[in-house]
Amino acid sequence: MKMSSFFKNSLLIAIAVVCTVSFQSCLDDDDNHYYYGKIPNALVTVKADADNTLYLQLDDETTLLPTNLSTSPFGDKEVRALVNYTEVENPSSKYSKAVHVNWIDSILTKPIAADLGEENDKVYGTDPVEIVNDWVTIAEDGYLTLRFRTVWGDPFKTHFVNLLLSQNPDNPYEVEFRHNANGDTYGENQDALVAFKLDGLPDTEGKTVKLKLKWKSFSGDKSAEFDYCTRKSVTPPTPALTATRGNAHLSLN
Incomplete structure (x- = not known):
């Protein structure tokens, strides 16, 4: 996804504000925040499957299996998070894609x-x-x-x-x-x-x-x-194509 330099800077400021401004319920997991100078390329839900396998829900249909994370850096909490990931060729089993997580940071x-x-x-x-x-x-x-x-x-x-x-x-x-x-x-x-x-x-x-x-x-x-649409079952669906993300269905008045 292409983003202007203005948007990149604004979003990086937003990420910083989430855990630096005095703000209710912001997770204090500094040891688990990895930035590597890269901007986020996805917004996900951090979940665990029935067999406690960690995975990331990218949208209503697409699931990501993080090959370099065996447990959630946020404990047993289900949270929304910003992530920078890279697709890898590893088997993804019942998940849509296998990925390498470069960094991940929860949001409130x-x-x-x-x-x-x-x-x-x-x-x-x-x-x-x-x-x-x-x-x-x-x-x-x-x-x-x-x-x-x-x-x-x-x-x-x-x-x-x-x-x-x-x-x-x-x-x-x-x-x-x-x-x-x-x-x-x-x-x-x-x-x-x-x-x-x-x-x-x-x-x-x-x-x-x-x-x-x-x-x-x-x-x-x-x-x-x-x-x-009400959230569907947390069980990962059959592998599917990644949906295009955007704001086409948001109208501000």
Whole structure:
């Protein structure tokens, strides 16, 4: 995938921000972060099969068998992660491809937050963010992964981000991104990444529906729609061609 130098620099900043800014639930696994000066070429879910074989879910159909990793660097946690990998000729068995992982780094991965009713604003905040429309902002494999941009200033203040069900009776596939800056509302614009597991949404029963995301931006309320299908079985499917990744199905309003 070709990316402009501006995007490369922006994404590398985003990677750095995820684990350097004071940020809730960021994994502190510095010994397991390998960069080698290479940009990520995939966004994956780190999983284990029924026989505890480590594999990477690239999209809703494509699975990668990492030949140089026998166990997950993130323990028994299923997380979304940025990875730089190289395809290899090793047998991939029931997985789509065999790969050599050059480096891998987890991103903040969370469930949908509990609805606290009248306490939502107080607990989850109403501070603005911008959702960045690029290849890592995507709904796939049962997760909504977002690159977002906001103001960061005080390194001693913790920012909190959460996803809530919007409680729209006319649309069960509507969610709301919340940001609590904890008073840290002055500074520079920087980016970060977060992924939310969508298992709290109704089963789409194999159909693709529109998932609506709402958030408060610096210029007012905004929304976006994603193509979404309930996560399929975690059992790796028959080897298949790698799907083309992109944002063709994301529309920002």
